[in-house]
Amino acid sequence: MQDKNEQNMKSESTRIGRKKISRRRMLQGIGAAVGTTAVGLNAPYIHAKQKEIRFLNGEPSVQSVRAMRFAAAQYEKETGIKVQMDTVPAGKAFEKVQTSIKGGRPYDIATLIFVGDVLLLAGENKLVPLNDIIKKYDWGPNILFPMDGNNYWYPYDYNLCWINYRMDLYKKAGLKEPQTLDELKANMSALMGDGEDKTKQGIVHPIASSGATNYTSFGYLWANGVSLLDDNWNVTLDDSENLSRAVEYLDNFQSMVPMMPPGLAKAGWGILVGGIQNGQLSHCPGTGRLIDVINVKNPELASNLGIFPFPSPNGENVALNHGYDGWVVLDTAMSDESLRFLEWFSDEHLINFLHTSPVHYQPTRMDIYEDARWLSHPDIEKFSHITSWQKRFLTDENVIIKSIDTEGPYPDMRAGKIFRSYALPEMLQNKVLKGMPADECVKIAADKMREVIAS
Amino acid sequence: MYGDRPLYILFLLGCLLTGLLILYPAYYAVQLSFFDADSFISTPTWVGLENYKLVLADQEFWAALMRGVIFAGTAISLQIILGIGFALVLDSAIPGKAILRGITVLPYLLPTVIVALIFQWMLDDHIGILTVLLENLGVEEAAAWANSPFWSMVLVIFVSVWLWTPFVTVCFLAGLQSVPEEMYEAAKVDGANAWLRFWHITLPQLRSVLIVVLLLRAIWMFNKFDIVWLLTGGGPMQGTEHLPILAYRKAFDAFEVGVGAAISTISFLILSVAILVFFWKFPIDEKR
Numbered sequence: 001m002q003d004k005n006e007q008n009m010k011s012e013s014t015r016i017g018r019k020k021i022s023r024r025r026m027l028q029g030i031g032a033a034v035g036t037t038a039v040g041l042n043a044p045y046i047h048a049k050q051k052e053i054r055f056l057n058g059e060p061s062v063q064s065v066r067a068m069r070f071a072a073a074q075y076e077k078e079t080g081i082k083v084q085m086d087t088v089p090a091g092k093a094f095e096k097v098q099t100s101i102k103g104g105r106p107y108d109i110a111t112l113i114f115v116g117d118v119l120l121l122a123g124e125n126k127l128v129p130l131n132d133i134i135k136k137y138d139w140g141p142n143i144l145f146p147m148d149g150n151n152y153w154y155p156y157d158y159n160l161c162w163i164n165y166r167m168d169l170y171k172k173a174g175l176k177e178p179q180t181l182d183e184l185k186a187n188m189s190a191l192m193g194d195g196e197d198k199t200k201q202g203i204v205h206p207i208a209s210s211g212a213t214n215y216t217s218f219g220y221l222w223a224n225g226v227s228l229l230d231d232n233w234n235v236t237l238d239d240s241e242n243l244s245r246a247v248e249y250l251d252n253f254q255s256m257v258p259m260m261p262p263g264l265a266k267a268g269w270g271i272l273v274g275g276i277q278n279g280q281l282s283h284c285p286g287t288g289r290l291i292d293v294i295n296v297k298n299p300e301l302a303s304n305l306g307i308f309p310f311p312s313p314n315g316e317n318v319a320l321n322h323g324y325d326g327w328v329v330l331d332t333a334m335s336d337e338s339l340r341f342l343e344w345f346s347d348e349h350l351i352n353f354l355h356t357s358p359v360h361y362q363p364t365r366m367d368i369y370e371d372a373r374w375l376s377h378p379d380i381e382k383f384s385h386i387t388s389w390q391k392r393f394l395t396d397e398n399v400i401i402k403s404i405d406t407e408g409p410y411p412d413m414r415a416g417k418i419f420r421s422y423a424l425p426e427m428l429q430n431k432v433l434k435g436m437p438a439d440e441c442v443k444i445a446a447d448k449m450r451e452v453i454a455s
Numbered sequence: 456m457y458g459d460r461p462l463y464i465l466f467l468l469g470c471l472l473t474g475l476l477i478l479y480p481a482y483y484a485v486q487l488s489f490f491d492a493d494s495f496i497s498t499p500t501w502v503g504l505e506n507y508k509l510v511l512a513d514q515e516f517w518a519a520l521m522r523g524v525i526f527a528g529t530a531i532s533l534q535i536i537l538g539i540g541f542a543l544v545l546d547s548a549i550p551g552k553a554i555l556r557g558i559t560v561l562p563y564l565l566p567t568v569i570v571a572l573i574f575q576w577m578l579d580d581h582i583g584i585l586t587v588l589l590e591n592l593g594v595e596e597a598a599a600w601a602n603s604p605f606w607s608m609v610l611v612i613f614v615s616v617w618l619w620t621p622f623v624t625v626c627f628l629a630g631l632q633s634v635p636e637e638m639y640e641a642a643k644v645d646g647a648n649a650w651l652r653f654w655h656i657t658l659p660q661l662r663s664v665l666i667v668v669l670l671l672r673a674i675w676m677f678n679k680f681d682i683v684w685l686l687t688g689g690g691p692m693q694g695t696e697h698l699p700i701l702a703y704r705k706a707f708d709a710f711e712v713g714v715g716a717a718i719s720t721i722s723f724l725i726l727s728v729a730i731l732v733f734f735w736k737f738p739i740d741e742k743r
Contacts, residue, residue, distance in 0.1 A: 095707070098494060098495045098496050101496045102495060102496065116710070120493055120494050120496070120497060120710075121496070123497075124496055124497055124498060126496065200581075208688065208690055208691065209688075209689075209690055209692075209693075210688070261580055261581065262580045262598040262599040262601075262602065263579075263580035263598065263599060263600075263601040263602060264601075264602065265601050265602045265690055265691030265692070266601035266602075266687070266688075266690070266691065280581070413493065413710065416710070417709070417710055420708045420709050420710065421709060426692070429691065429692050433602055433691065433692060434692075452709075455711070
């Protein structure tokens with residue numbers, strides 16, 4: 001019996017050095033260590049010593065990340081405050097912000113690319129106003145999206161969608177930049193065919209229910225003077241003033257479909273860049289990103305790309321689809337420090353950041369267009385035929401800058417809901433894929449918009 | 456004295472993990488379904504069963520449910536038929552059997568993202584190898600498959616069958632090893648041909664395997680999100696949008712988190728009822 005007890009004791013203990021430690025003691029020790037560590041990590045006095053700004057960057061290109069990290073390192077050197085830079089694709093930033101808030105460790109500064117997301121956060125009192133920073137500068141049109149008299153976001157670039165075209169092919173064919181939609185169609189048709197200076201198709205406009213479609217396929221609609229909403233948030237797409245113009249837009253779009261590649265319902269960002277890069281297309285909608293990307297792989301082709309805004313049928317108006325990116329400062333313990341960082345970054349490093357994609361990151365501050373530091377980038381000079389257009393877009397009253405998500409009398413979730421309902425892409429699908437009459441397509445889209453606004 | 460304690464500790468740890476990673480998120484989703492919220496950080500507003508009423512009255516929901524049944528039903532049927540067929544072939548005396556068995560499993564090992572990308576490239580409307588092949592065979596609509604809800608559904612089913620038939624094959628192949636050879640020999644002596652041996656011996660012997668495989672595949676295919684999302688995004692014109700994608704779109708895109716949660720909950724209930732009916736009609740335990 002005694003032997004058996006001794007055996008049991010031996011099996012339940014272990015030897016560390018010369019001491020015997022029981023299993024119970026060991027488990028208690030491990031539990032105590034884990035508990036102490038957990039408490040220690042959450043000890044306020046420890047956190048008080050760690051001054052850190054958490055920044056969620058939404059520009060994942062190597063150059064942009066480098067610029068942001070460089071600025072972060074410079075700020076830490078000057079102030080002793082660490083700026084932790086996390087990077088996600090811009091489209092995933094809002095999910096990451098939500099997760100960080102729900103997880104109890106919200107980011108201090110975050111990139112947002114959709115005004116609806118800014119409105120959501122501001123509406124939940126998650127953001128701090130940036131009024132003092134904003135009022136320091138002179139801004140371009142339709143970019144600040146104030147809410148209740150406050151500015152909650154710092155826009156760092158316009159991403160206006162225009163039409164890119166092959167200047168070299170135009171020159172060889174003796175073509176001029178189109179002023180009307182019919183001229184554009186004629187130019188596309190003239191450049192289509194077999195042969196060295198010909199392309200397989202004229203242009204591509206996606207029709208999938210996606211952000212790419214919302215962004216690149218409705219410039220003609222805006223140029224034709226169509227409005228989706230009035231000042232009282234009533235849907236006006238199918239009213240007496242807009243219906244005929246929307247129908248005309250759809251009919252014109254349909255007439256361009258034979259000049260587009262098949263598979264429009266799945267076309268996305270990739271075909272826009274790839275199509276013009278591989279010589280398949282003579283035109284394609286897009287932003288400066290297309291030019292910056294092609295410039296890396298094929299600088300000669302990039303030099304031969306020109307731009308013009310979306311023309312209207314009669315040439316009276318031109319339009320661009322609106323796009324934008326910006327930063328918000330969240331209401332956290334580091335808000336004040338984050339505001340200081342953002343102001344410092346805006347004064348000292350913004351231009352360096354904009355230079356990482358010089359054509360795509362079109363400045364939102366009008367002072368930057370005259371700033372010698374911005375003008376010093378070789379690509380700004382190389383693409384001056386484009387950057388000069390960019391400034392003109394912001395100052396010419398005849399240029400319409402519109403997008404689905406910025407429609408309405410003021411920034412509001414209703415426009416964001418219409419954007420995400422993909423009512424307009426479905427309108428295109430009904431026309432192009434189902435062959436429905438244009439007025440019926442418009443009415444269905446308008447009814448869907450009303451349903452979405454009412455929900 | 457401490458004999459069962461480690462067992463209880465491990466059991467409790469398992470319960471804790473299950474609770475944290477499965478039960479709590481499920482509870483949270485069900486809870487969300489009774490609220491109206493624009494996002495996951497919005498202050499939710501209690502609406503009771505309103506989200507459920509909205510969903511059940513919405514044609515989109517019923518259309519998505521039907522598409523899900525078509526997708527899952529067709530894909531599972533093909534997987535089972537092909538899986539059994541491949542298993543029978545791999546169980547027979549064929550040269551290179553060991554290598555063939557290894558190759559058969561390959562599609563199942565590939566990440567879904569890679570498979571989706573490969574098929575998108577192969578079906579690219581200009582340079583896709585399958586597109587060019589089909590066009591040369593006279594199928595001119597091949598280039599525009601992405602514009603057709605019907606062909607997009609066909610593609611999604613095809614890729615699902617290609618990806619997951621190996622799982623079915625492996626399960627049945629393993630099951631075939633347990634079928635006594637004497638039964639086949641006796642049947643041959645009695646004059647039964649291959650089909651009769653398959654129908655009267657193989658299938659009954661594999662009944663329990665078939666039930667489990669059918670159950671698992673049904674659950675997975677009904678809830679399958681990744682391959683559909685990656686290939687078609689639910690389009691074109693919502694032609695491949697089934698309940699998981701509809702729920703995702705409502706919750707993450709359309710600022711209707713509560714509605715998305717309601718769709719997920721209804722989908723879960725539908726599947727639960729279906730499984731209960733399945734077990735009632737096809738009990739695994741043959742003695743009942």
